[in-house]
Amino acid sequence: MPPSRRDVTIADVARRAGVSRAQTARALGGYGAVSDAVHSRVVAAAEELGYRANGLARSVSTGRSQSVGVVIGDVENPFFGLSMRGMSDTFREAGYDVLLMNTGESAQLEVEAIRSLDRKRVDGFVVAPAIAGAWPHLEGLAAAGRPLVLFDRAVPGLDASTVLVDVSRASQQLTGTLVAAGHRRLGFVSTLRAGSSRWSPELRISHTPVGRRIDGMIAALQEAGLEADPETIRLGARGADDVRRIVRDLATRAEPVTALLASDSLIAAAALEELRELGLSVPGDISLATFDDPPWAGLVSPPLTVVSQPVLDAGIAAARLLLAQMRGEAPLPPPHLEARLLERGSIGPAPSWRGRDRAPGD
Amino acid sequence: MPPSRRDVTIADVARRAGVSRAQTARALGGYGAVSDAVHSRVVAAAEELGYRANGLARSVSTGRSQSVGVVIGDVENPFFGLSMRGMSDTFREAGYDVLLMNTGESAQLEVEAIRSLDRKRVDGFVVAPAIAGAWPHLEGLAAAGRPLVLFDRAVPGLDASTVLVDVSRASQQLTGTLVAAGHRRLGFVSTLRAGSSRWSPELRISHTPVGRRIDGMIAALQEAGLEADPETIRLGARGADDVRRIVRDLATRAEPVTALLASDSLIAAAALEELRELGLSVPGDISLATFDDPPWAGLVSPPLTVVSQPVLDAGIAAARLLLAQMRGEAPLPPPHLEARLLERGSIGPAPSWRGRDRAPGD
DNA sequence: ATGAAAGCGCTAACAT
DNA sequence: ATGTTAGCGCTTTCAT
Numbered sequence: 199m200p201p202s203r204r205d206v207t208i209a210d211v212a213r214r215a216g217v218s219r220a221q222t223a224r225a226l227g228g229y230g231a232v233s234d235a236v237h238s239r240v241v242a243a244a245e246e247l248g249y250r251a252n253g254l255a256r257s258v259s260t261g262r263s264q265s266v267g268v269v270i271g272d273v274e275n276p277f278f279g280l281s282m283r284g285m286s287d288t289f290r291e292a293g294y295d296v297l298l299m300n301t302g303e304s305a306q307l308e309v310e311a312i313r314s315l316d317r318k319r320v321d322g323f324v325v326a327p328a329i330a331g332a333w334p335h336l337e338g339l340a341a342a343g344r345p346l347v348l349f350d351r352a353v354p355g356l357d358a359s360t361v362l363v364d365v366s367r368a369s370q371q372l373t374g375t376l377v378a379a380g381h382r383r384l385g386f387v388s389t390l391r392a393g394s395s396r397w398s399p400e401l402r403i404s405h406t407p408v409g410r411r412i413d414g415m416i417a418a419l420q421e422a423g424l425e426a427d428p429e430t431i432r433l434g435a436r437g438a439d440d441v442r443r444i445v446r447d448l449a450t451r452a453e454p455v456t457a458l459l460a461s462d463s464l465i466a467a468a469a470l471e472e473l474r475e476l477g478l479s480v481p482g483d484i485s486l487a488t489f490d491d492p493p494w495a496g497l498v499s500p501p502l503t504v505v506s507q508p509v510l511d512a513g514i515a516a517a518r519l520l521l522a523q524m525r526g527e528a529p530l531p532p533p534h535l536e537a538r539l540l541e542r543g544s545i546g547p548a549p550s551w552r553g554r555d556r557a558p559g560d
Numbered sequence: 561m562p563p564s565r566r567d568v569t570i571a572d573v574a575r576r577a578g579v580s581r582a583q584t585a586r587a588l589g590g591y592g593a594v595s596d597a598v599h600s601r602v603v604a605a606a607e608e609l610g611y612r613a614n615g616l617a618r619s620v621s622t623g624r625s626q627s628v629g630v631v632i633g634d635v636e637n638p639f640f641g642l643s644m645r646g647m648s649d650t651f652r653e654a655g656y657d658v659l660l661m662n663t664g665e666s667a668q669l670e671v672e673a674i675r676s677l678d679r680k681r682v683d684g685f686v687v688a689p690a691i692a693g694a695w696p697h698l699e700g701l702a703a704a705g706r707p708l709v710l711f712d713r714a715v716p717g718l719d720a721s722t723v724l725v726d727v728s729r730a731s732q733q734l735t736g737t738l739v740a741a742g743h744r745r746l747g748f749v750s751t752l753r754a755g756s757s758r759w760s761p762e763l764r765i766s767h768t769p770v771g772r773r774i775d776g777m778i779a780a781l782q783e784a785g786l787e788a789d790p791e792t793i794r795l796g797a798r799g800a801d802d803v804r805r806i807v808r809d810l811a812t813r814a815e816p817v818t819a820l821l822a823s824d825s826l827i828a829a830a831a832l833e834e835l836r837e838l839g840l841s842v843p844g845d846i847s848l849a850t851f852d853d854p855p856w857a858g859l860v861s862p863p864l865t866v867v868s869q870p871v872l873d874a875g876i877a878a879a880r881l882l883l884a885q886m887r888g889e890a891p892l893p894p895p896h897l898e899a900r901l902l903e904r905g906s907i908g909p910a911p912s913w914r915g916r917d918r919a920p921g922d
Numbered sequence: 923a924t925g926a927a928a929g930c931g932c933t934a935a936c937a938t
Numbered sequence: 939a940t941g942t943t944a945g946c947g948c949t950t951t952c953a954t
Contacts, residue, residue, distance in 0.1 A: 220941060259933040928951080
């Protein structure tokens with residue numbers, strides 16, 4: 199089968215059309231100047247031969263791959279799913295394809311993913327860094343001048359445009375509401391990997407949304423003259439079962455938390471499930487709120503109070519920022535995306551009768 | 561800035577290491593035979609120069625891109641989100657990156673996506689065809705001998721391995737349960753595009769899971785001596801608002817349906833929301849069930865009866881089938897993935913007092 | 923084990 | 939407008 203194995207190349211088309219390879223490339227590639235006559239001859243020849251352009255070869259020549267790399271922690275998470283849609287659609291409209299790298303929030307996989315993308319000469323990167331602490335791989339990208347947009351998580355000291363949803367106000371409202379309702383022991387559950395399963399100030403994660411949420415929580419407590427217990431602020435949960443284990447601990451320890459904040463909707467679902475299994479009523483025995491507002495949040499009982507984020511817009515914004523960079527345009531100003539608190543029914547007054555069996559310290 | 565703009569190439573490394581380009585390529589690429597001495601000299605030189613391999617150039621040479629294309633309808637849908645994770649992880653472990661194409665269930669975008677992937681010389685395709693009816697683009701791929709796995713939706717007459725979850729038994733159980741509970745008018749809502757918003761046998765979609773679910777429903781009705789009303793079997797819903805509109809129509813028409821089947825979890829969420837807004841109680845006024853079992857299905861009230869599918873496994877299986885094809889191995893047997901019915905609380909007896917204002921025809 | 927040289931399929935610079 | 943000739947950065951014979 200002679201005409202089967204090898205690809206039909208521009209040279210083949212050129213021969214058939216009776217013009218030079220260069221002219222054929224111009225006709226097919228839609229660049230340069232080419233007469234109508236030649237154009238149609240070439241197109242016809244290409245058609246007859248079943249020519250398929252080789253984008254890789256083109257990229258080697260031009261130095262542009264028309265692909266971007268998107269590195270995220272978990273496609274399964276609705277937060278990333280929805281933002282991926284925003285990015286993917288925006289990039290496609292601009293003529294770029296998306297190489298999706300799912301790291302499972304693993305630092306090592308993230309490093310490898312970026313290396314692989316760089317080898318494939320993607321024209322730009324969108325990265326939601328999994329790790330909080332050290333980012334030589336990202337600094338390397340920036341230093342090499344590669345277009346880079348940070349998504350959902352900032353990297354301090356790195357000069358890269360970043361798309362962040364501003365949750366400070368909503369977050370503060372949320373904790374304010376909780377404190378006003380009498381809650382004194384708040385729990386927080388997140389998947390963020392920061393080297394420890396318990397929060398502490400030394401982790402220096404204030405630049406991440408998760409960190410900010412925690413800071414907001416602590417601040418609200420302090421305003422009320424209260425102190426946060428790091429033991430109840432949990433990081434690095436892996437998967438639903440781990441979340442449930444953590445929730446169980448927080449809700450049944452000697453001094454159980456009276457309110458629980460889930461850092462994303464997957465966590466909230468697992469938490470709700472575990473609380474049910476423990477026989478705890480929400481918000482009677484324990485209050486629950488979550489960041490992110492999936493379609494089902496209002497449908498569970500009780501309907502979940504959430505901090506709703508413009509996730510789709512965030513994805514679109516990230517793509518736009520990167521496109522501007524890749525085009526060498528002036529860096530777009532980071533969008534202002536603000537989260538808002540949606541009070542539904544999962545927050546109630548703190549149960550005063552629980553964990554009151556010891557003398558208050560102050 | 562002389563050393564800045566142009567990439568460091570193998571030639572540069574070769575010069576520095578004092579060996580030929582060929583040998584350098586071998587040392588760096590890990591193929592061929594190369595002495596330890598040369599190897600370390602080359603690696604050192606590469607390190608010093610900050611050499612980054614150019615995967616595109618390599619691909620042009622080898623004819624393999626180490627990338628696969630995945631074409632799906634909607635990343636936002638948890639079904640695809642979870643299966644994407646399975647695919648993505650499996651491909652990564654095998655050394656392949658994933659180009660993700662989100663078509664928004666548009667036929668045209670699907671065709672373009674596949675063309676774009678083919679230009680980029682992906683080594684294989686996983687496609688969840690958006691359209692039901694004609695597949696020249698897929699037949700073209702198969703005819704050209706390109707590795708192809710169909711995901712979640714089959715294409716009749718196409719010789720390509722296909723990953724399908726077998727829902728027949730669960731589906732039959734489901735409709736059996738409904739009929740036994742006295743339901744006579746069943747509604748079905750799906751996003752499948754088949755050229756019409758109402759189902760009819762001429763659509764010939766029995767090869768798709770959606771089609772099979774519908775067929776199962778009709779069969780169960782027939783067994784009970786009943787006939788399905790095509791007016792209540794809706795296809796091509798676009799987005800939550802459209803779903804709600806359809807649900808409203810089905811639930812409030814002259815002869816309202818007494819049970820509703822949602823073809824995925826996103827549809828179920830929108831339906832539940834609409835039913836609530838209509839003031840209809842589930843399952844008191846209307847029963848509801850859905851395909852797919854997202855983490856929240858058991859948490860809404862009432863807990864949703866679902867047909868649960870092994871989605872992650874389906875993704876993994878698709879990747880494995882494609883890997884085997886790409887390696888030129890014997891085609892793997894398609895996996896047997898079976899859905900199961902999880903009865904929770906959203907199905908109840910048909911309300912006998914509604915829509916009974918006319919004389920029964922038989 | 924190593925090197926010279928040809929080749930992958932395309933674009934780009936320079937002619938004419 | 940068209941053709942010629944060099945590239946792009948890598949792999950792959952084929953010698954030695």
